[in-house]
Amino acid sequence: MKPRSSETILDQSYLETRAKLLEIAAILDRIDRAKGSQRKLSGDAANRREQLTEAINLLLGESPDRAEQIQKLFSRQYDPDWRAAFDLMPEHASTSASESRES
Numbered sequence: 001m002k003p004r005s006s007e008t009i010l011d012q013s014y015l016e017t018r019a020k021l022l023e024i025a026a027i028l029d030r031i032d033r034a035k036g037s038q039r040k041l042s043g044d045a046a047n048r049r050e051q052l053t054e055a056i057n058l059l060l061g062e063s064p065d066r067a068e069q070i071q072k073l074f075s076r077q078y079d080p081d082w083r084a085a086f087d088l089m090p091e092h093a094s095t096s097a098s099e100s101r102e103s
Helices: 005-031 043-060 067-074 091-102
Strands: none
Touching: 005 043, 043 067
């Protein structure tokens, strides 16, 4: 299979990409126009808005791994104790629990 050229990729994805950018712009406009928008965002809302701004800045860059960078921006840091943080049983506990019910 012959690799596609950058012009072909742009031609094939231009309208969809344009629509997504317009959707993002509209969402940001609604946030800025919302009742109470004169007040500065605080807490989680301010953090989420800052993440969006950082993601847009990453999009404007020329790095070949923008998608990876944005994914990392929106991802949580790995916590080896994530099951405890979400009050979930460890993997081995669910297996032993089902075995003990069968006995």
